[in-house]
Every structure is written in C-alpha cells, then in structure tokens.
Amino acid sequence: MNRPVSKDFDIRDYLRLDRMPHFLCPGCGHGIALRALLWAIHELDLNKDKLAVVSGIGCSGRLSAYVDANTYHTTHGRPLAFATGLKLARPDLTVVVITGDGDSLAIGGNHLIHACRRNLDLTCLMLNNEVYGMTGGQASPTTSADRYTTTTPLGNHEPRFDACKLAQAAGASFVGREVTLQLPALKNLIREGIAHAGFSFVEVMSDCTEIYGRKNELGSSPEMVLRQKHDVRPESYGNQVERPFRPGPWQTGILARDERVEYGAAWRSHCAQHGGGVAP
C-alpha cells in the first residue's frame, strides 16, 4: 500500500490501487481532474500522511476514495463545512475539498459563500459538469440554456451560475478556472491554489460524457473532450475559451488573487492574545 514516491509523476504513487478499477464512466472529465490534482500534489511534494481530501456526494464525491491520503466522503453539499472543522482542528493538514456543481452551488451554496468569506486555508475543486451525474442526469445550477436533462426534458429554461464570479464576490482570495482538456494548465492552477494561503476556489470544466453528453448529442467521450479545444478560437488562447462545450465567455486561468489574512492564523493569534496557546 505504501509505495515509495518516484521522482517523476507516477499517478500510481497517489492512488489506492486496491480500489481499482474506479467507477467513473469511460471518458468522464472527473478522472482527468483527479489526475491533475494528484499531479499538483506530486509537484508540491506534499506528504500523503498530512494530506486530507474531503468530498461531498456525487460522482465527484466518489473521487476521495481513490486517493491514498486521509480521505473523507461526507454528506451532500457539506464537504466545505466538514473541512472547516477539520482544518481548524488540524492546521498541520493540507485540506483539499472535491465537490460538484450541484454539491457546492445548490445544496451547499451557503457553505461555499461562507467558506469564501472566511478565507480558511482550504482548496476547493469544483468539478462542473453542468449536471447531476450521480443521480442520472438532472439539471444543476450550472446547466446551460436549452440543454436536455431528465428534469428539463423540453430544454433548460433556467439561468445558470457563474461560479467563479460568485466565489469572487463572496471574497475568495484565490479564484481560477480551467478545462480538463488543458491538463498541464489545470495542474498548475490547482498547484497554485493549494500553495495559496487562504481559501482557493478552482472551477474545473469537466464533462459528464455518458449521461449529459449522450443526452445532448455532444458526441463520443473523446469527441466531447476534444470539443473543448475545437471550439476554442485561436485568438482566445490569451485566457479566453469561448464556446468550448458550453456557450459563454468563460475566462480561464487565475481570475482573482488577493493576499488577505487567513482565517486559521487570525483565530490563533486571537487566542494567543487572550492567553490561549496553540490549539492542541
């Protein structure tokens, strides 16, 4: 179980190989996102014993179980609240949260905005596949206009969230977005997010190929992932990915960064001022 970590990135150093094969559908963008996370962890040379991965409920939520670290598969929408307790109790752990668009923007929306506001040192990876993958393809708060889901059989009529704008407005001190196709860029973004001392929100534009892709005739899994590139206009490589697979002017890369006081550090200095030593 305890593989020595090789110098070059070998994903097997970070996976629980005894949990393979994983349950994701072939071509699912969440698998690419997981690879990017583990690659970032490798480049940061993080000690797996001191790494905690907290996830919610959904296909995205299942990812924590595959990571060879301290992993917590919590309740739907609550991983940020759980991680808040964990990180405050254990500032020595690096805490990464994996959540879905439904998990963090619908049921967990309140927890997301307050996590952004507090600025506790957590890294939140929001895997946005525009759909509730786990429950079989219902509309989510990020479903694009007119898309078909099982609960929008006539096409989606609801407006969607721009999660990064939401996170920025709520005060997240690090906000970024990347598509799964750009794996090295995504890895770099996640690495920056983890290294940032404060709350980091990273939106990963991921594909639910099997359910959402099929229902909306977006092509086969590889086609769907390649669409991300196909639709990128050459002039948009300066951080603009237009119509990759979701219409709209999605900015990618680091969208906001602000070095403001980290919540845990602020709490501990507050304690120190009142005679309380460092939390045990």
Added chain:
Amino acid sequence: MNTSTQLVNLQGNRACALAAIAAGCRFYAGYPITPSTEIAETMAAELPKLGGVFIQMEDEIASMAAVVGAAMGGAIAMTATSGPGFSLKQENLGYASAAEIPCVVVNVMRGGPSTGMPTRPAQGDVMQARWGTHGDHPIIVLTPASVPEIHAQTRKAFELSERFRIPVVVLYDEVLGHLVETVELGATGAVTPVERRYTRAARDSYQPYAPDEDGIPVMARPGDGYRTHTTGLTHDTNGFPTQDSVRVARIMERLLGKTDRHRDAIEQWHCIECDDAEVLVVAYGISARAATHAVHTARARGIAAGLFRPITLWPFPERAFAHATRHAHTVLVPELNAGQLRLEIERLCAHNPAVHGLHRLDGETLTPAQILADIERLAASKPRMRRVGDSA
C-alpha cells in the same frame, strides 16, 4: 494543587459549557438559537483562552458538519442547539452515527412544532432525539434534571461518546437551561478530561472498522500514517463501501448492537421509593422535579407512590424500569409533550401495569399539585391497593 471543591451558582447552560470544557472539549461550532445560546456564548469566551476553537457557522447543518470534521481531526467536539436547529443537525448526526464519530450535541428543548415558543420549556424532542435522523442508527440520549446534573451528565456524554463512538445527545428543557443552582465543581484537576483512544496497529494491517473485543473499532489519528477512508455509505471493516448483503447484515448488527451490548455502562436512572411502589411515576428532566415533590407528598399521605427517573433516556433503562414496576398496578408518565415517552412505557408494560399519561403543551411546566392529583386519583382507582404502613 488545590484539592478543595468549589461551590458556585451556575445557570444550566453555563454549567453545560463549563462541564464540556472540563471534559476536554476544545472545539465548538454552533449557530445561535434560544434557549441554548448561552452555551455558545460561554464557549466563545472560554475556548480562546485555552487555545481551542469556537466558530459560529452559517447554520446548524454546517455546525454539525464542522463538529464531525473536527472530531475526525482528533478534537473533542460539541455543538448545542434547540428545536429548529436540532432538526438541521440530524443530517450529520446520522453521519456521525454511521461513521462512528464521537461528538456531543446538546438540545435545549423549547415549545414546538416549528418555531413554536422559543422561550418556553417543552419536552417535545424525545422521539426526535432517538429517531430524528433517517435509518436505523445507534444513539445515546441523556436527560439531566438539575443544574448539577447537567454538569455531571455533559461530562458523562463525552465519556460515553468516546468509549462507544456514538454521538451523544444531552437533552434538557428551557427551564433547566436558564435555572441557576449551586454546583459543586471538582477540585482543580479532579475532573480528568476524556481522551481519544488511538490504534497502535501496524499501518498496513490496520482496519479502521474492525471491532475490538468490545465491538468498538479503534480510530487512527490523521497524520499518523494510516491514511484511511471515512464515508457515510455503508462500509466494511476496511472503511470502504460495500453492498454485500452478508457483510452488510453483520456490519449493521455490530453497529446497532453497540448500545445493547453495553447497556450496563450506558444506562443510568434514579429511583425514589420504587421498592414497593404501586403507582409508579416515570418522569425526566424538569417534569421529574415536580414529580419528586408529588411522590413525597403522596407518601406522606399514605399512598405507595414511587418515581422512576431515567437519566439515560435512550437506550431506555428497560430492566431497571421493569424491576421498579414489580409491585405497581399503574404507571403515570407526566411529560411536557403529547405522550412521547408514554408510548415507550406502554410498549414496555404491554398494559400491565396500566399506563397513564399527563401531558402539558401550553408552555408551562407541570406542577407538583397536578401530578399529585393524578397519583391520588390513580391510587384510588385500584381497590385492592396496599397502603404504606398496612400490615402484610
């Protein structure tokens, strides 16, 4: 070291918070709600001095999630709330129950349903405390009846929760929460804080949910190299989900069997004049205060009345209760609800002895006179009733 005890006047909620701190609680996450707020306020003032963590979360769902997160990190953790907030705690209380995460939840009961009567006492959450979260699950519920007992039972809650890895609910009502009584605080250092038990197993053979000889799995501390998985999905001894029916049956049997197997360590009760009681009053919390008075008066009037007071409400101390009813022809259950514990008592008695309820739902407490009137009426309704002092 100061070995003398200290007598202090404390409000119930404050006694609860101070007992939690004495028990070693160093993490509190909560959301303000009457009539429990003084617990949060005390924690907010005291925990920083000890290097602990107090955090006011965005709601009760988040506070309960933060508590289980902190507990998994190794903190001795608690939250406190009242009715509407208790409803919101249920989701992650269930998670704590399933993933066997030690934690304490205090519910200071107020009038319900819904927003109800925030400043009035009630005992309407008896069944919610037992069955509030979905699915069959183990839970322990303690119901103190005085401020000193709030202090003692809050301490006990942490001890039981750590030992059996079951969330423990401390359940009392608005009157007890705001009542001021004298508490004898132990000498400095007399209350030993609870300690989490951690595994010393070899890292590659450790199974996070393999039971020890008592049926309780031993936790691993994150950071110590065990790198385990925790989930609310039904999980095998290795911590990972399973739906294998044979294994799931065994897993559920162990999980639900924890309270049964350790009844002797969990169940607490108090008996007044139960030995020859013919009319047995079963009361808890604030109602037990009035009942105690009523039973003493009844005795003075020659009626063989007794009081069985469960301190552990769930699991209900069934055997002790059965023993207390051995001479009773009637059981009276006065409660500030529509008869929630009465249902359980009826189940246990199977109508022998007969069970009567006395319910009050108007936001006032039951008075000794009300309970006494029922005791007298019920005593008189049994012609062959033996009086205290009769020969035989």
